[in-house]
Amino acid sequence: MTEPRPQVSVAVATPWSPLLVPAFRAVWIAVLITNIGGWVASVATAWLMTSLDPSPLTVSLVSVASNFPLFLFALPAGALADIVDRRALLILAQVFMLALTVLLLVLTVSGMIAPLTLLMLIFLIEAGTAFETPAYLALLPGLVPRQQLQPALALNGVGINISRIVGPALGGLVIGTLGVAAALLINALSFTAVIFTYARLAPTPPESCLPAERFVSAMRTGLRFARESTELKASLVRATAYFLFASAYLALLPLIARQQLDAGAWGFGVLFGCHGAGAVVGAFLLPYVRSRLGANELMVGGGVVVGIMTALLAVTTHIIVALPIVLFMGIGSLLIMSSLMLSAQLALPAWVKARGLAVAQMVFSGALSFGSLVWGIVGDRLGIASTLVLAAAGLACASLLVRPWRLGQENVDRTPSQHWPDPIVAGNIPGDSGPVMVLVEYRVDIAQSAAFTQSLERLGRARRRDGALFWGHFTDTADPRRHIETFVAETWTEHLRQHERVTLADRALEDEVRAFQVEGKRPVVTHLVSARAGV
Numbered sequence: 393m394t395e396p397r398p399q400v401s402v403a404v405a406t407p408w409s410p411l412l413v414p415a416f417r418a419v420w421i422a423v424l425i426t427n428i429g430g431w432v433a434s435v436a437t438a439w440l441m442t443s444l445d446p447s448p449l450t451v452s453l454v455s456v457a458s459n460f461p462l463f464l465f466a467l468p469a470g471a472l473a474d475i476v477d478r479r480a481l482l483i484l485a486q487v488f489m490l491a492l493t494v495l496l497l498v499l500t501v502s503g504m505i506a507p508l509t510l511l512m513l514i515f516l517i518e519a520g521t522a523f524e525t526p527a528y529l530a531l532l533p534g535l536v537p538r539q540q541l542q543p544a545l546a547l548n549g550v551g552i553n554i555s556r557i558v559g560p561a562l563g564g565l566v567i568g569t570l571g572v573a574a575a576l577l578i579n580a581l582s583f584t585a586v587i588f589t590y591a592r593l594a595p596t597p598p599e600s601c602l603p604a605e606r607f608v609s610a611m612r613t614g615l616r617f618a619r620e621s622t623e624l625k626a627s628l629v630r631a632t633a634y635f636l637f638a639s640a641y642l643a644l645l646p647l648i649a650r651q652q653l654d655a656g657a658w659g660f661g662v663l664f665g666c667h668g669a670g671a672v673v674g675a676f677l678l679p680y681v682r683s684r685l686g687a688n689e690l691m692v693g694g695g696v697v698v699g700i701m702t703a704l705l706a707v708t709t710h711i712i713v714a715l716p717i718v719l720f721m722g723i724g725s726l727l728i729m730s731s732l733m734l735s736a737q738l739a740l741p742a743w744v745k746a747r748g749l750a751v752a753q754m755v756f757s758g759a760l761s762f763g764s765l766v767w768g769i770v771g772d773r774l775g776i777a778s779t780l781v782l783a784a785a786g787l788a789c790a791s792l793l794v795r796p797w798r799l800g801q802e803n804v805d806r807t808p809s810q811h812w813p814d815p816i817v818a819g820n821i822p823g824d825s826g827p828v829m830v831l832v833e834y835r836v837d838i839a840q841s842a843a844f845t846q847s848l849e850r851l852g853r854a855r856r857r858d859g860a861l862f863w864g865h866f867t868d869t870a871d872p873r874r875h876i877e878t879f880v881a882e883t884w885t886e887h888l889r890q891h892e893r894v895t896l897a898d899r900a901l902e903d904e905v906r907a908f909q910v911e912g913k914r915p916v917v918t919h920l921v922s923a924r925a926g927v
Contacts, residue, residue: 410544415593416535422589423528424551426486429582431559432566433493434458435664436575437514438646439567439657440500444507448647448776452768455643457514459764462757465522470750471610473527474743481527482590489520490583497576525753530746533737545737549730550675553722556668564661609882613859614747620857623739623804624748626797628755630691631732633790634698635756639763640783641702641721644776648705648714652776655711666715670722677723678730687731687799694731695791697724699784706780732756735799741806741895805896812891815919825921826883827861833916834875836908841872844908848877851901855879858893859886873910884921 411417441454473481496513499505536544566575618624641648649660681690701721708714732752740748771779836844845865852863860879868874881887906915 408543408547410536410540410547413536413540416532416544418589418592419532419535420547420551422586423548424555425585426582427552427555428559428562429579431555431664431668432563432575432582433579435560435563435657435661436567436572436579437496437510439660440505440572441507441510442646442650444505444510446647446650448644448771448779449768450507451647452643452764452771453511454514454646455639455764456761456768457511458518459757460761461515461519461522462525462753463755463761465519466526466750466754466757467611467614467747468607469523470526470530470614470747470753471607472523473530473746473750474614475607475610477595478527478531478746479590479593479595482524482531483587485520485524485527486583486587486590489517489524490580490587492517492520493576493580493583497573497580500576501573522753522757526746526750529733529737529749529753533742533745541737545734546675546678546730549726549733550672553668553671553675553726556671556722557665558668560661560664560668562661564658564664567657567661609886610747614744614751616859617740617744617748617857618751620853621739621748622853623799624736624752626799627732627735627739627752629797630794630799631752631756632759633794634691634695634728634732634787635759636763637783637787637790638698638702638725639760640767640779641705642760643764643767644771644779647771647776649711652709653711653714659711663711663714663718666718667722667725670719670724671726672722673719674723674726675730678727681727687735688795690727690731691799692791692795694724694728696788697721698728699786699788699791701784702780702787703784706777706784731799738804738806741808741893743808743889743893807896808892809894809896809899810892811899812894814891815887817919821884821921823885823888824883826881826886827922828881828884828887829920830879830881830887831916831918831920832877833918834877834905834908835873835910835913836875837910838872840908841867841875844875844905847901847905847908848875851898851905852877852879854898854901855890858890858898860890887919 411420438451438454441451445451469481492513496505496510496517499509499513532544532548533541562578563575566578618628645663646660649655649663653659653663655663685693698721701717701724705714705717705721708717736749736752737745767779767783770782774782834844848865852865855863856879859881861882862878862880864878866876866878868876881890909915
């Protein structure tokens with residue numbers, strides 16, 4: 393599904409121009425309020441766990457419970473967001489999280505909360521977030537014109553990190569004065585803002601006149617796209633290398649505040665807020681940095697900075713010294729996250745955007761969950777300081793080792809080209825008929841065969857990425873100039889979807905391949921449907 397792209401009377405995109413679009417502004421403010429409530433609750437639950445069971449492993453499990461649902465449910469959530477009304481899915485997810493937050497509040501007030509119960513409720517609440525996140529990220533580009541996408545994504549990051557400043561500081565203050573229950577109540581109240589705002593948005597119109605994709609098939613298609621998209625894979629590899637090691641300081645920060653810095657609940661909230669403040673500073677620095685460094689160089693620099701700061705945090709025993717360290721961590725994290733999310737957004741056409749972003753979120757959260765668990769175990773055995781030093785060294789090394797994985801370019805146009813002609817058919821073909829085989833016959837000079845094969849291989853990745861179950865390239869033994877490209881779709885309807893999925897970037901690849909065609913000849917396209925009875 394896509395949303396009609398709104399118009400805005402700003403000729404040149406500026407960091408704040410997306411806020412001139414009413415729909416984006418309303419959603420941005422509502423999500424900011426809800427995120428502040430969420431960070432208040434995050435501080436409250438993390439601090440509550442340090443009271444219930446202060447071991448490093450148990451406290452790190454809070455981070456695992458917070459991030460693992462995204463790993464488990466992101467892909468089903470992304471598939472849903474690509475085949476149902478995203479607005480309705482967003483509202484349902486928010487209501488689900490609100491109900492669980494109220495339950496957590498009641499158990500806390502009654503004194504019935506226990507470590508396992510707390511972890512289970514955090515897990516379920518974040519499962520709601522897992523179903524919300526892909527739909528929200530896919531909805532976001534439709535709220536602004538294309539030229540406003542980058543500043544809109546940056547503003548989304550700014551909003552998240554403003555909430556990281558205000559939420560933890562407010563949470564620490566509320567916990568210190570009124571207790572954990574009051575912080576959870578603030579979070580419950582914050583859900584109303586975003587539920588009301590989503591309810592006022594127009595329903596997302598269907599992108600295609602074809603029947604909606606089947607749920608399981610939609611998930612398979614999303615995974616296939618991620619496997620075949622080199623740009624998206626680069627984002628996933630870079631993210632894994634970063635989050636596996638950055639998860640150490642994020643998971644252990646409550647214990648760093650409580651045991652290493654002796655800072656109390658308010659100090660923990662200030663540390664969390666300082667990390668968010670660094671991210672906001674990073675958002676303002678981002679245009680300046682990006683004008684001088686490419687995304688790949690920025691990823692390496694950001695990883696090294698966060699690694700050095702993690703090592704410094706390991707030997708810090710006073711909160712005054714820790715605050716600027718955590719600030720620089722926030723700056724580096726924002727630069728890295730912004731680059732990763734922009735690269736993922738740009739790699740994805742509209743038809744698979746929610747699923748592709750879900751795969752990205754799945755990898756991000758999986759690396760965070762696994763890393764948090766590992767560093768919690770290491771912290772139990774070696775102590776917090778030694779754990780942070782090991783993580784810092786790993787982060788710096790990993791940032792350098794993944795340099796060959798280049799992030800995607802911003803000038804690739806993923807707009808649907810709609811240039812494939814309708815197939816010629818005799819009679820009516822049921823949509824569930826299949827499999828469907830497409831043959832494309834080329835005539836290429838023998839001297840150009842090697843170069844043609846390389847170009848056709850790149851086009852083959854695009855065919856598989858857009859839903860082909862099989863792709864192959866064959867030559868005629870009797871006539872070496874004759875090349876046959878073949879690809880298979882699951883059903884006739886699925887092949888018609890391939891017609892809609894071809895982008896302008898794919899068309900450029902096709903033009904490159906067809907340039908090898910001998911003069912005066914056009915590729916011959918043939919469609920074949922399985923003739924087996926009952927298929």
